[in-house]
Amino acid sequence: MTITNYKSRITRFFFYLCLSVFICGQISFVHAQNDGSQQNQTGKAGIFAITNARIVTVSGAVIENGTVVVQNGKIAAVGASVSIPGGAELIEARGLSVYPGMIDAGTNLGLTEIGLGVPGSVDTAEGGEMNANAKAILGINPHSTHVNVTRVNGITTVMSLPTGGIISGQSAVINLNGSTQSEMALIPTYGLVINFPRITTFSGFNPFANTQPVDFNEAVKQRDKRLDDLKTLFKTSENYGKVQDAFAKDKSLPYPSKDIKMEAMIPYVRGEKPIVFVAERERDIRAVVKFVEQMKVKGVIIGGQEAWKVADGLKKNNISVIYKNIYNLPVQDDDAYDYLFSAPAKMQQAGIRFCISTGDSGPEIRDLPYHAGSAGAYGLSKEEALKSVTLYPAQILGLSDRIGSIDTGKIANLVIADGDILEPRTNVKYVFINGRMLPLTSRHTDLFEQFKDRK
């Protein structure tokens, strides 16, 4: 064996090694499309029959006394009288209600542990303005304390979004159980997050410097510039995609070099995957609608304070709203005191597809049911309020065939509670994610146990 031969063998070995790693990577990416059958480590797997329960299916009528069967991670059966498979663990739920797990489509869960003073635990915003290739799923800490704290209050699925620059990156939809990012992922890359350029005269708060607001005309110019940059990037990415496609068909063409950022833009500029536009006020939402029309892309609004004022444009372009302003103050002093509490009811009346989100980075996502309930206090019906944190976010995320209601065949993300799940006095008794019964423990219950009897 000559040395050259030996070298080439090693080279070939490495080639095959790389190839198999690549293939495995592809497979694991497929696996990342969590189908619910996957057996995550935490919690207890098995066949469960929740009996004598009040079943709030959300998709259909409430079943006052029925059974839900959980098997292979899925809802195997639901109804007033269903047969219970042998070997099922019975959960007597008389006096309790079963709900689908709640979904918060507007968080940064897992991307930040402690927001202030611990920058090492914060992975929300990449440097620079255009980061289409940044993927939230690769920054999410599956072992964040926020995972347990959130799910024990009945929230089983969240979308986690990056936040920085103009194009922040791609959001991920995750179930709140799993030892790895791919075990958690329902949709590893759901949408491209864009902080839609807006006119802002605020130049940052600094107690030590006399910061002056930017002149209004100057602010308009700055917005126009950012919007132009964005449109240029869209056009360039579209052309980039065309060139790549052309080369794929005809290898005699000059080789077009790869660009990691533009590569990431392709499915979005082609309207194949949704773009999540951060926009709050009427002016900005109208601008997003115009952008979606012009660029022929698929859009979702996150924020959406005044979305109800742009109903026609949003409906015409099939743009949904992830509303995250229940716990925010009205921007203008003369806005009605309940301006942001009542916006979901107004969206519902206007026929806009919406869901309610906390918009929180982690600690207070567990308040999601109360956000929905407060919309219920100001005009939204209780049924709609519940849908706004279950079925509606599932629909907006394109997951309504898998989560968001209690129907046979869906992923068994279930919550059993002793009352209306949107009420702050209601106690969560059981949580299932992917059909696994999870312990109702968190950092908070651990510390409670440690100190509750200290004398």
Place this chain on the structure above:
Amino acid sequence: MKKFTAFFLLQILLLTAFNFAVFGQTKKEVLIRNATVITAIHGNLENTDILIQNGKIARIGKNLKAASNTQVIDASGKFVTPGIIDCHSHAMMDGSVNEFSYSVTSMVTTRDILNPTDISIYRALAGGVTAANLLHGSANSIGGQNTVVKFKYGRAVEDFPVADAPPGIKFALGENPKQTNQPTQPGRTPRYPRTRMGVMETIRDAFLRARDYRRALDDYRAKVDKKDKTAVAPRRELELEPLVEILEGKRLVHSHGYRSDELLNVLLLADEFGFRVATLQHALEAYKIAPEIAKRGTGVSIFTDSWGYKLEAFDAIPYNAYILWKNGVNVSINSDSEERIRRLNLDAAKVEKYGGVPEEEALKMITLNPAKQLGIDKRTGSIEQGKDADIVIWNAHPFSVYARADMTMIEGEVFFDRAKDLANRDALQRERETLEKLDINRPPGSGGTAPKIPSEKRQADRDEAVGDGGNH
């Protein structure tokens, strides 16, 4: 006789005018009829009336009689609670809530920066809040003096402070007075203290100086009493005067802190100088030292379940209220936020869920307990005969997420009325549109003269968010 009658009538007229001028307006008798009254002290009373005379709760009972000119409010199917009291707020404080320059700024007072037209007052009323403890920020080891107010929105600023509330002051421990979460500005020297060690020594140093000042004052008073002509008054020390009041038990200390060690250290320091800390504010880890707090009779004013927003908030648990309550500590739930202040009723509801505090005890945490902590419980905090008629009427049980405040009154006077608010909206909208059409308000693109610097109003949610420079 005619002359006499005319004189008599004139007298009545003058007296009425006098009354009107002096008392603002004559107070009508008000009768709230047929409500579920949640007293926050004597349980819940079904189908009960409350009669209000001269701004006070005159009678509580069934089928109360009303005079013909009494304003009757039908509250059938509704719930009545005492007005909510927020023991930690910066609402209506105009500008920075922190006098950043020194770490001991006991000479300043929040009374000097109150804005009675702040819209957050109205929004708080719409959440059922009638009174608040307006505290200096937490940038300083010893911050400024507080103001206890009732939210009499629409009145002049001097009508807001509760006249007989004992004076108080803010202390702060931990990350905020250390100022280590903010980068030091270029060209500036970091302010002392930079550690929890330094914070405690800063407070101790101030009290040593205050004790000397008190001795000088006492010597002077003694000499004056003895008619000693050589008596010379010590120079007034505005920084130390409030601290002397603390030593004399005349001023309440509200100490912001998070970690159990720093909370215990300020209690020990108070032991050392012979005063009692009135409340530990935030006190997210108070549950770790509940017996030590209970022993000293110190109150604790907390968030129900905020946590994790900074390192010293990472051990916060929503069971804090329960553990403290079980140990016999007076617990109140505060907002420290113009946003959160609107939903303190739901924050109180949560302590039933986390640990199982009984309903009335949970309600006390936003009514009677903060009133006690602020020393105003003789006049407000519960629905009892003789107390100020600070009352909220809700459309549902206030611990339900679907509940709304329909009416909020202070001393029998309505300061928030949802029905009126709704009725006024069209008129306000028209006024807004008219104003927007004025040249000054038209965008430059359509030929108007733009205002030079439009501002985007930032609202502070929690102290460190914006506008008040790393408080909380």
